[in-house]
Amino acid sequence: MAAIEFKNVTKKFGNHVVIENINLKIKDGSFTVLVGPSGCGKTTLLRMIAGIGPQTSGQVLIDGNDVTEIAPGKRGVAMVFQNYAIYPTMNVRDNIEFGLKNNKIPKEERDILVKEASEKVGLEEYLDRKPSTLSGGQRQRVALARAMVKKPSVFLMDEPLSNLDAKLRVQMRVELIELHKKLQTTFVYVTHDQVEAMSMADTVILMNNGFIQQIAAPEEIYRNPANLFTARFIGSPAMNIVELNDGIRLGFRPERGILSDEADPKADFSVEGQVVTREMLGRETTYSVRDPQGRTYMVTGLDDPYKVDDKVYLNVSLKHIYFFGKDEQRIYEEDAQQYQACLEALRRGL
Amino acid sequence: MKNVKDRFWEKIGPYLLVAPAMTGIALFVIYPIIKLISMSFYKVNQLNPDKTKFVGFSNYQKMFKTAEFQKALVNTGYYALFMILIVLGCSLILAVWLGSKKSRVNSAAQASAFLPHIISMVSVGLIFQQMMDPDYGIFNALLGAMGLQKSQFLRSSDSAMNSVIFTSAWKSIGYYTLILIAALQSIPESIYEAADLDNAGSVRTFFKITLPMISPQIFFVLIVMTIGNFKVFETIRVMTSGGPNNATTSLVYYIYNKVFMDFDVGRAAAGGVILLIIVGIMTVLYFVSLSKKVHYQ
Numbered sequence: 294m295a296a297i298e299f300k301n302v303t304k305k306f307g308n309h310v311v312i313e314n315i316n317l318k319i320k321d322g323s324f325t326v327l328v329g330p331s332g333c334g335k336t337t338l339l340r341m342i343a344g345i346g347p348q349t350s351g352q353v354l355i356d357g358n359d360v361t362e363i364a365p366g367k368r369g370v371a372m373v374f375q376n377y378a379i380y381p382t383m384n385v386r387d388n389i390e391f392g393l394k395n396n397k398i399p400k401e402e403r404d405i406l407v408k409e410a411s412e413k414v415g416l417e418e419y420l421d422r423k424p425s426t427l428s429g430g431q432r433q434r435v436a437l438a439r440a441m442v443k444k445p446s447v448f449l450m451d452e453p454l455s456n457l458d459a460k461l462r463v464q465m466r467v468e469l470i471e472l473h474k475k476l477q478t479t480f481v482y483v484t485h486d487q488v489e490a491m492s493m494a495d496t497v498i499l500m501n502n503g504f505i506q507q508i509a510a511p512e513e514i515y516r517n518p519a520n521l522f523t524a525r526f527i528g529s530p531a532m533n534i535v536e537l538n539d540g541i542r543l544g545f546r547p548e549r550g551i552l553s554d555e556a557d558p559k560a561d562f563s564v565e566g567q568v569v570t571r572e573m574l575g576r577e578t579t580y581s582v583r584d585p586q587g588r589t590y591m592v593t594g595l596d597d598p599y600k601v602d603d604k605v606y607l608n609v610s611l612k613h614i615y616f617f618g619k620d621e622q623r624i625y626e627e628d629a630q631q632y633q634a635c636l637e638a639l640r641r642g643l
Numbered sequence: 644m645k646n647v648k649d650r651f652w653e654k655i656g657p658y659l660l661v662a663p664a665m666t667g668i669a670l671f672v673i674y675p676i677i678k679l680i681s682m683s684f685y686k687v688n689q690l691n692p693d694k695t696k697f698v699g700f701s702n703y704q705k706m707f708k709t710a711e712f713q714k715a716l717v718n719t720g721y722y723a724l725f726m727i728l729i730v731l732g733c734s735l736i737l738a739v740w741l742g743s744k745k746s747r748v749n750s751a752a753q754a755s756a757f758l759p760h761i762i763s764m765v766s767v768g769l770i771f772q773q774m775m776d777p778d779y780g781i782f783n784a785l786l787g788a789m790g791l792q793k794s795q796f797l798r799s800s801d802s803a804m805n806s807v808i809f810t811s812a813w814k815s816i817g818y819y820t821l822i823l824i825a826a827l828q829s830i831p832e833s834i835y836e837a838a839d840l841d842n843a844g845s846v847r848t849f850f851k852i853t854l855p856m857i858s859p860q861i862f863f864v865l866i867v868m869t870i871g872n873f874k875v876f877e878t879i880r881v882m883t884s885g886g887p888n889n890a891t892t893s894l895v896y897y898i899y900n901k902v903f904m905d906f907d908v909g910r911a912a913a914g915g916v917i918l919l920i921i922v923g924i925m926t927v928l929y930f931v932s933l934s935k936k937v938h939y940q
Contacts, residue, residue: 302934344839352917365836366842375833378833380834380852382855382858383851383855391851392842393841395841395844395847445819
């Protein structure tokens with residue numbers, strides 16, 4: 294168990310600055326997911342914790358101790374790589390045991406630990422197999438067992454599910470959540486998939502271009518995005534963003550838009566439009582609606598009353614509308630002066 | 644029902660398709676081997692083929708009794724053994740050093756290590772012969788300057804073979820280094836990172852991860868080198884002509900001598916058959932003993 298802290302950390306590759314002066318705390322025992330588009334620096338951050346891509350300047354602290362000078366193998370961290378990085382020349386047992394042997398753990402203890410770890414991931418019967426004879430999901434489990442067996446205080450995972458098929462991914466997601474519950478150690482998980490982030494994390498760290506956009510619980514980051522980037526990145530389909538006057542932008546989630554045959558006089562935001570596409574997804578239906586100005590809105594709903602080319606009105610009530618200022622930061626209701634300006638802009642219409 | 648034409652193609656077609664290649668192999672590989680083996684049982688008279696007569700195993704019996712052939716056999720074994728040890732060892736060390744990181748010094752060193760490979764063996768042999776001259780050569784000048792004992796190099800039967808090995812090794816190390824560098828660079832970086840996180844020291848990483856990962860290429864190098872070294876000829880022909888006192892006569896040089904000096908084709912053919920058998924046995928031995936330890940992905 295360990296908390297992780299970044300203090301004024303900068304990372305450069307040559308002259309290219311990937312992460313600049315980041316400060317961040319990851320709570321002990323949390324399941325923290327670093328999420329963001331490719332190239333945002335999330336994997337770089339993870340590798341700095343592991344020590345396999347050390348920071349250019351600043352400090353990384355694990356459990357309050359500066360680990361800058363400590364070798365990766367002595368930091369008490371374990372990592373699951375995207376391509377698993379299993380040793381192909383060793384069988385499953387040797388793969389799991391390798392770290393233990395290096396740490397000079399006696400044979401009897403090793404046997405117990407290997408048995409325990411392989412049982413936890415369901416690999417007992419495969420211990421003598423070579424990795425090349427295993428399926429993708431099984432290799433994934435080998436990588437997990439190899440990380441687990443060392444009883445690390447921090448688990449690092451770099452997109453560990455991205456090479457699995459969709460069904461297995463959902464299954465492994467659940468298993469990882471359960472694993473975290475069982476082990477109660479700090480998990481730091483990197484992904485570009487917001488669904489993974491939302492479903493597994495207790496804390497989501499959203500990054501873009503090397504900067505942290507927001508740190509919050511999944512529901513918080515979804516319901517209360519701090520800026521335009523967060524609002525657009527989290528949620529699928531993405532939040533609808535409409536530009537008002539003075540650079541002010543308004544946003545609402547697709548499920549908060551209500552389609553009707555007539556304009557709703559009580560709605561705070563209402564536009565007339567035409568259904569352009571309709572995707573029936575089973576449980577819900579996603580419409581895209583285009584207004585006369587050519588703007589497209591995504592609307593999802595459980596009901597499915599409209600067809601393509603139908604004329605509809607899209608209504609949204611104020612409590613589901615988010616405002617963003619010129620600087621792309623959220624304008625909160627508490628900020629009365631600016632909020633009034635937003636309402637004024639909304640009243641004046643599009 | 645399939646018609647006759649289809650059936651004909653199903654049966655004969657594949658054979659027709661491989662026929663050109665098989666003809667080539669039969670003509671240029673199988674026929675010469677059979678011819679070689681048959682010749683080794685004859686006393687061949689090249690000027691008057693009618694006088695060529697069957698002598699059974701007499702070529703072999705006589706050959707094995709001569710000191711020249713025995714010496715050639717021992718020399719070839721000695722040459723092959725030390726070449727393999729030296730070249731494999733040196734190219735592995737060089738490859739690990741040069742392949743570890745990309746820098747200008749490393750790529751320059753890599754290029755210069757490879758350079759000897761593109762020079763012809765004859766030139767290399769002649770140049771080294773000059774440099775190894777006991778009286779005027781640069782090697783003895785250097786040894787003298789460093790206060791070390793001078794060597795007779797090619798002129799003494801004690802040091803001639805080692806001098807030849809030194810020259811050949813110098814020429815071939817670069818080539819095998821290149822093969823091993825390519826092998827090393829095909830190992831994914833993340834495996835080393837995983838080993839780092841598993842707290843594996845650099846020695847342990849090398850023996851438990853690097854070496855097993857490049858074992859197929861090492862195996863390949865081993866076989867190619869064994870076969871090549873048992874066939875050593877050029878260096879010896881250029882540098883020593885088998886001397887002094889047969890100290891550097893190799894199997895192939897013996898064969899060459901029998902054909903072009905003694906005009907005894909039958910005896911030479913017998914030598915060729917022995918070479919074929921030795922190389923064949925070595926290759927089979929390698930496959931049987933090493934294949935279990937070699938890791939193929």
